Amino acid sequence: MKVLVAIKRVVDFNVNIRVRGDGSGVETNNVKMSMNPFDEIAVEEAIRMREAGTAEEVVAVSIGPAQSAETIRTALAMGADRGIHVLCETQTEPLAVAKLLKAIVEKEDPGLVILGKQAIDDDCNQTGQMLSALLGWAQGAFISKLAVAGGNAEVTREVDGGLEKVSIKIPAVVTVDLRLNEPRYASLPNIMKAKKKPIDQMSPDDLGVDVAPRMKILKVEEPPKRQAGVKVENAAQLVDKLKNEAKVI
């Protein structure tokens, strides 16, 4: 079975996010960028499947600007076999990404598509679900356990009330949560090998997908600064403040 992993280049989780001066979005110029942490978990899972013999090939797909090729290289250095880069210099919305992935799935015919549950830049949490709907495939979102056997994938989902175990038919789309695994560090020999692994580059036009945004961003602002708190003397004072100042009870 072939496994397709979708990965996104995002502002590194260590970077303090700054809003661009003109309010048009988040500053990404000369800011350290990395693979979305949930996508690292997705790549790790796919590689483990190949190492365990449940998958034969791992293909990493990224949609984004020229530098997204570096993010694909990171996945290749972790152990993915080859990459597909859909070159797209403009911001893409989840629906456009899902459509592009659908077109790639139709070409590549994987048994499983693994995505991060969300990207830490826009926190949309939509792409995997949209992709499964467009394909008409089963989905397992927010998974913390995955076992593929026969024609099924047994997945454990992290839901509000606890854990939900479901069995879904493959081919399927799954999106991964934090506790699924701990991604490996790329080894030096693999970083060097990654350089020689192929990355196919294509455009949204090649895939026949219109990626024009459907939404317009009006303005991006920093959240208001948190005000310093006050210490209350006793419970009565607390109740009073909640009632009369905060007006929440």
Place this chain on the structure above:
Amino acid sequence: MSAYTAPLADMSFVINQVADLMGVAALPGLEEATPDLVEAILEEAGKLGSEVLAPLNRVGDQQGCVLENGVVRNPDGFKEAYGKFVEGGWNGLPFDPEYGGQGLPWLVSTAVSEIWCSANMAFSLCPALTVGAIELLTTHGTRELKEYYLPRLITGEWNGTMNLTEPQAGSDLGSVRTKAWAVDPSDAAISTFSGMGACYRITGQKIFVTYGDHGLTDNIVHMVLARVAGGPDGVKGLSLFLVPKVLPGAGGSLGKRNDIRNVSLEHKLGIHASPTLVLSYGDDGGAIGFLIGEEQRGIEYIFTMMNNARLGIGLEGVGIAERAYQHARAYAAERLQGRNVENPGGGSVTIDHHPDVRRMLLSMKARTEAMRALAYFSGSCLDKARRLPDPEDRLEQQALVDLLIPVVKAWSTDTGIDVANTGIQVHGGMGYIEETGAAQYLRDARIAAIYEGTNGIQALDLVGRKVARDEGRTVLALAATIKALDKKLATVSGDHNMAVIRGRLRTGVEALNHATRWLVETYPVNVAAVTAGAVYYLHLLGTVTGGWLMARAALAAEAGLAAGEGDLDFLRAKLVTARFYADHQLVGAAALATAFMEGGEIVATSGPELV
């Protein structure tokens, strides 16, 4: 908690703009080292450094190593971290692919090693010493020894150590007493490893053996300097032996324990997580060792691997300075104290608003960047000295490496200590409190000026072997190269910063030339006066070459800014640090030259009774 982030932007900038990665990647055998690959390597090394090694830095300092029932116990987490390091293949970065290395340039290895030193200096010593053992085996080992030991040392499955020092033999290895005698090959006790070449028995005591024992690996490969009876006295009579902790067994497996005993573990000022052992060889009749190369050439072999080892120690200075700077920078951005000197009526400000604190931070940053530039530049020269096609060019690069290595070792470690010291000052009282973490950097940095040849010994090597011996030819050629940059600097002297850098560099290089001429004239007639101030000359050479490389960096930054290309904030900051370096460090060149030329006399003419 003190976080560490590898300074990837500066590392890449220096590698490409100052240390000529392009030239290095054009050398035969190094074609793979393209800028994008190097960037990917640094990025991944940075991850391992900051996520795995750096968090153990404090744990290691607090727990230290312990000797229990003759066995060394490492601090928590070190074995797992070493496992990840080996699994990642990092140990083999610069070595021969034939034995499992990755064959990357020393330039890249230099940058990656800096990351290990910053993240966790005590940890980094284990792989650093293995480098020396690999170099010795590669250059002088028999085929059998290489086949058995090299692959395991290159992966890091086993580590290497240096056993030179004895209680009476430190700077002067000529006093080494450890004995070695050849064993009759028919001796039943050694017949199992007759394939390894000439076999010897060793007895004696070695002290200060870094990573001389530990639980990170199943075997340890000691390189031991010892004396075979009948040879000349002094360093000429020394031979080098490979003495494994565990002897080879049948079919490449591990056999019996060798006759080596852990006598004690030292309690130290810093690098607590690096075990420093007293080892006793041959309590039960003689440890078994294999001769490296030929008898009585041990010291010569040790000298051939010194350059790499000393470059490695210099990087400890750079690495600690970077870590101390990051720590101080973060603190200064948060600590509220006092008001802005230009706005005393305003509210309290973070201390990085005070000019004196900014001076301290900039001095830490500028010196660290200058040291990094010199270390990487030297790494690049090392690659060229080994691989340039024309033998003349190779010799020229080798002379430059030989000249610069004592400077990288001593100037960077002395400066690293100073920078860590300034880091404490930035923190005020909290700097003196261990929990803050700033004090550990100073304690750790301190050793680097002592081992692998004290900085005093480095300065002697510089003035004697590297400058006086060729009558200043190599250093004057370097000074001429530095001077030649003036023309380029003149083209941008409309920019005030660049004009200042140009003027200061010119004065600095004049001081260097002047001091060098005095050295060459005086050394043959008054060696005491020259050696008394040798450390000043070494600092002078470091200060001026550092200033030269900072000026080159400034030129590249200026070009980037003019074209609007690259990370403009980074380039602007580079110009500031280069200018700061010129104003605060290069200005010291003239004083160093004066102290060197005029300060030796009073020392040379007053004996120990006047001290």
